[in-house]
Amino acid sequence: MATNVLIPFYSSYGHTYQMAQAVAEGAEGVEDTDVQLRRIPELEGARQAMSGQDAYVQAQEAMSEHPEVTHDDLRWADGIIWGSPTRYGNMTAQMKQFIDSTGALWQNGELEGKATAMFTSTATIHGGQETTILTSLVPLLHLGMIFVGLPYGENPQILTTDGIGGSPYGPATLAGGDGSRQPVEEELLSARNLGRRVANVSARLKGL
Incomplete structure (x- = not known):
């Protein structure tokens, strides 16, 4: 049977979306793996506040081909890789609101034992590269999921002293203060590696 990998992501300006695409590419490279990209729904207040920004509007249009994530998507998945830019060192309100809606799944233990992981985007190297993922672990562990990190052995590029995202x-990627920086190959490579790693771990967990 195929292993199902779900990538729910929220992206304002497209940086996290680019990382999500790379994660999907890595997971798809694992034999017998089905991959689905799903958007985490936007908050209406945020949409109204940012709808006057061309970069935001263009990014939202580019991502519109992907359906919004549902609870049934979570049920379908054997592994779930979340993507969220940082908000003060934590996940976005959009991602938190969606996770907060999974009470019935938590009560029934429907996500327990599934592999999970996360990737992020920040403006600067000190803007939440590590804390965004670490603080997001709390609700994911409450849901009974098994967290998959990204060891140095598989990603020596994150040992760099240059301004490259990841941990x-x-x-992770860096967007820059004005959002003009785009993910570089080292960051996309880390994302592909994570997708492959979670797909492999999910397949093994599924076989237990």
């Missing part, structure tokens, strides 16, 4: 907790 042993998960891939």
Whole structure:
């Protein structure tokens, strides 16, 4: 049977979306793996506040081909790789609101034993590269999921002293203060590696 990998992501300007695409590419490279990209729903207040920004509007249009994530998507998945930019060192309100809606899944233990991981995007190297993923672990562990990190052995590029995103907790990219910086190959490589790693771990967990 195929292993199902779900990638729910929220992205304002497309940086996290680019990382999500790379994660999907890595997971798809694992034999007998089905991969689905799903958007985490936007908050209406945020949409209204940012709808006057061309970069936001263009990014939202580019991502519109992917359906919004549902609870049935979570049930379908054997592994779930979340993507969220940082908000003050934590996940976005959009991602938190969606996770907060999974009470029935938690009560029934429907996500227990599934592999999970996370990737992020920050403006600067000190803007939440590590804390965004670490603080997001709390609700994921409450849901009974098994966290998959990104060890140095599989990603020596994160040992760099250059301004490149990522950590042993998960891939990350840097957007820059004005959002003009785009993910570089080292960051996309980390994302692909995570997708492959979670697909493999999910397959093994599924066989238990």
